[in-house]
Amino acid sequence: MSTPDSPHDLPTFADIEDAARHIAAACIVTPLLESAVINARVGGRVLVKAEGLQRTGSFKMRGAYNRMRLLSADELARGVVAYSSGNHGQAVAATARLLGTTATVVMPADAPRTKADKTRALGAEVVFYDRQRDDRVAIGRRLAEERGLTMVPPFENRFVMAGAGTVALETVRQAEAMGASIDVLIACCSGGGLAAGCGLVMRALVPHGEMFAAEPVGFDDTARSLAAGHRVSNAPGAISICDSVLAPTPGELTFEINREHLTGALSVTDDEVIEAMRTAFRDLGLVAEPGGSVALAAVLAGRLPLEGRTVAVTLSGSNIDLASALRWMGA
């Protein structure tokens, strides 16, 4: 029987439509914004899905709530655990508070301070691990076993991916309302849950459109996995300021979807990401964290031909330490 925890279930487009109805209780419909300056610069129309304005500052609230709404009374009484670079953790913490349960969040010790602070402010316990040395999945599983907690995975789950897919569902509908039709959608990509959910929506609603994942250079595991035809990992030792999109390998479930629906994957440098953060600040009035800016960075860096086309990008998160933002954007 399929359960919310089934490790092999893939989401469908109907799951995403269902998620959209349910998450309305906890998430906002974020605006789809555009800037005449950006459009003139790239020679096309760029629609920016401002997920940094979502509750807890990233799209992760959609998947966390869509999975956790299915927790049983018994599971709610015992609590949940999640591992996260910081955005999924905040989403799980906020949802736990909404649903009246408790959350434990396993987070890298070098996560932006604001992510740990906000997760704690939402009432969760934060357990740090060493990004280079420790296995966050194993730590999460051990906590789940020891404390009887339910694991809320950041992407490898049918309902988490379906929640993430609502980003694209809203984007396609908002674009229509603006008189635009999307030729290309680019999603920021780490484990691949957002790209997978968005790909399902594009296939269903914009079947002739192109769907790309964007990744940091050195963390282009999805690009290389697509090329290899199977999941490959990033080489150890790479570094990037894009803390939220550094997962070492595509997910099994996410890659099963992404290998089928992705047109391709685009890689961007930290400098290109910083230019995207500056552009979001100056031309859109939006705070953008590095990992959430990789899709916009790919557009601004000219990774795709855009002349006369309409491209939508996820600007996926806004959780960045002010001091880091000042240092990077001021350079």
Next chain:
Amino acid sequence: MSTPDSPHDLPTFADIEDAARHIAAACIVTPLLESAVINARVGGRVLVKAEGLQRTGSFKMRGAYNRMRLLSADELARGVVAYSSGNHGQAVAATARLLGTTATVVMPADAPRTKADKTRALGAEVVFYDRQRDDRVAIGRRLAEERGLTMVPPFENRFVMAGAGTVALETVRQAEAMGASIDVLIACCSGGGLAAGCGLVMRALVPHGEMFAAEPVGFDDTARSLAAGHRVSNAPGAISICDSVLAPTPGELTFEINREHLTGALSVTDDEVIEAMRTAFRDLGLVAEPGGSVALAAVLAGRLPLEGRTVAVTLSGSNIDLASALRWMGA
């Protein structure tokens, strides 16, 4: 006969409803955002109307378009002129481009560079003046006469104020949709057009609610005019980082409305404004310019009792030089 230029006509609530229908062609419905962190901090519910996401980065697009949509074919053929600290100028420039006419914008020489740059990028001619020495209204009128241009005032006009009032119309409706009812609305205030438009909406839809204007210390002409019972000017020589809200005196028309509808006016220091800008950045994912942050600053500085109450604020603009933002917020 009343015309779009009549210097004595005041807007009505019906004008604001009418404006809302018309400006949909040029303006977006900006989101009404809240943050659990901010709510916990003030002990009430704070709803933030994110007008920095509006086209051209401020609420000014609403009034400019609502006035300029009434330009005759002859007026469109000749062009428009506006004086502005920079946000109204961008709005007039963008609207001129939309309507196929030309704009000349009179702007202080010390305006943030991004405001002049963006106004020019939108195709307008920018004429600078000295904020301490020159009379911007006189310069605007001379240009209008010499070149046969139609003046689009920043606040002293029925249709401009009605456009600004749509900010409150959306806010009240969005709050309802969120299950909130507004006890207090605070609008950022310079010439008083936004406060006047919002006050008319509050009187019509939330008659028992309180309506405040927020101003920088030293530029509290509306507060002192309310106290005096007639319009008084700011003492010369005051300085503030809040470049967009430094008009020397309340407008005649705006004050006629504001003296009747305002509960009061609140003054904030530059340090309180910077704290509001930091809070918008950190807890809302929003870029906020100083002048557009005075209402949020008043809330965060505890100018009003908020325990258990719901207060809505306009976060009115996001046009700030990145370098200035870094310098102020990083201090």
